[in-house]
Amino acid sequence: SAVISQKPSRDICQRGTSLTIQCQVDSQVTMMFWYRQQPGQSLTLIATANQGSEATYESGFVIDKFPISRPNLTFSTLTVSNMSPEDSSIYLCSVSGQGLGEKLFFGSGTQLSVL
Amino acid sequence: DQQVKQNSPSLSVQEGRISILNCDYTNSMFDYFLWYKKYPAEGPTFLISISSIKDKNEDGRFTVFLNKSAKHLSLHIVPSQPGDSAVYFCAASGPNFGNEKLTFGTGTRLTIIP
Numbered sequence: 597s598a599v600i601s602q603k604p605s606r607d608i609c610q611r612g613t614s615l616t617i618q619c620q621v622d623s624q625v626t627m628m629f630w631y632r633q634q635p636g637q638s639l640t641l642i643a644t645a646n647q648g649s650e651a652t653y654e655s656g657f658v659i660d661k662f663p664i665s666r667p668n669l670t671f672s673t674l675t676v677s678n679m680s681p682e683d684s685s686i687y688l689c690s691v692s693g694q695g696l697g698e699k700l701f702f703g704s705g706t707q708l709s710v711l
Numbered sequence: 712d713q714q715v716k717q718n719s720p721s722l723s724v725q726e727g728r729i730s731i732l733n734c735d736y737t738n739s740m741f742d743y744f745l746w747y748k749k750y751p752a753e754g755p756t757f758l759i760s761i762s763s764i765k766d767k768n769e770d771g772r773f774t775v776f777l778n779k780s781a782k783h784l785s786l787h788i789v790p791s792q793p794g795d796s797a798v799y800f801c802a803a804s805g806p807n808f809g810n811e812k813l814t815f816g817t818g819t820r821l822t823i824i825p
Contacts, residue, residue: 600754629812638713639755639800639815654812688754698743698808702754 598623598696602689602703609679609710616675617706619689624669626693629700630662633686642687645672679710714738715803717816725824730788732819734801737782741803745813746775746786749798758799759786788821796823 599622609615619628628645643651643664651664666672676683689703716735724730734744742763747755761768761775761784768775774787788795798820802813 602754605752636817638715638817639802639813641812644812690754692808698760699745699757700802700813701757702747704752704754707752 598625598691598701600689600691600701600703602706604706605704606707607709609708611680611710613679614675614677615679615708616673617687617689619672619674619703621670621691623695625691625696626669627691628666628672629690629692630664630672630674631688631690631702633688633705635684639688642674645674676708679708681710684708684710713817714741715801715814715816717799717801717819719819720817721820721822723822723824724791726793727790730786730791730795730821730823732786732788732799732801732821734784734786734816735782736784736803738803738814739782740805741814742806743804743808744775744777744784745802745804746773747800747802747815748795749800749818755800791821791823793823793825796821 601620603618630642631639633639641654642657643653645664645666647666663675687706690700692700714737745760746758749755759770759773759775761777777784798818800818801816
């Protein structure tokens with residue numbers, strides 16, 4: 597399995613500001629993903645964080661709003677930029693890859709509230 | 712377009728009885744299915760999975776059934792325990808799991824009544 601540390605666990609932010617969420621894995625992983633869960637909604641994939649190159653974004657998500665870094669195989673960040681109340685969600689880091697079986701492992705999530 | 716649907720947002724079951732959570736999907740390319748459990752303030756944790764070459768997979772108290780012709784899967788928990796109270800998500804992937812995204816349902820909140 598993989599142990600994933602995600603920080604911060606929660607934050608309350610002002611409209612127009614940005615927040616960077618960190619995801620640290622205890623082992624090297626092939627794939628890292630960022631998901632969002634809006635209140636009462638399903639988990640929606642934002643992007644795949646690619647090591648050493650630009651992230652791959654899903655339809656409806658853009659790099660200017662959700663810049664992602666992945667400098668190595670154990671760490672990634674997601675920034676939520678120029679926040680509005682509609683960005684209030686749980687943001688989840690997840691990983692999969694060789695040695696982890698056909699499973700997706702999740703961090704504990706970041707509960708973001710935007711005022 | 713919700714390709715994975717969990718039509719019951721909530722379910723209450725007496726402790727010791729069977730809990731049955733249902734999930735329907737529309738994409739015939741889905742090949743691999745997973746169930747996750749989520750407690751408040753925690754990330755989802757993997758429960759059980761099933762490949763489309765099977766129609767049943769069992770792990771302890773948890774059994775997942777897949778009916779490909781009906782594009783339907785279900786999770787059975789027996790006997791249900793108070794610690795099973797959580798939100799359950801089903802998820803689906805194409806054949807290249809790990810290199811393609813998981814599509815999640817909206818979740819079912821299961822409450823086990825002592």
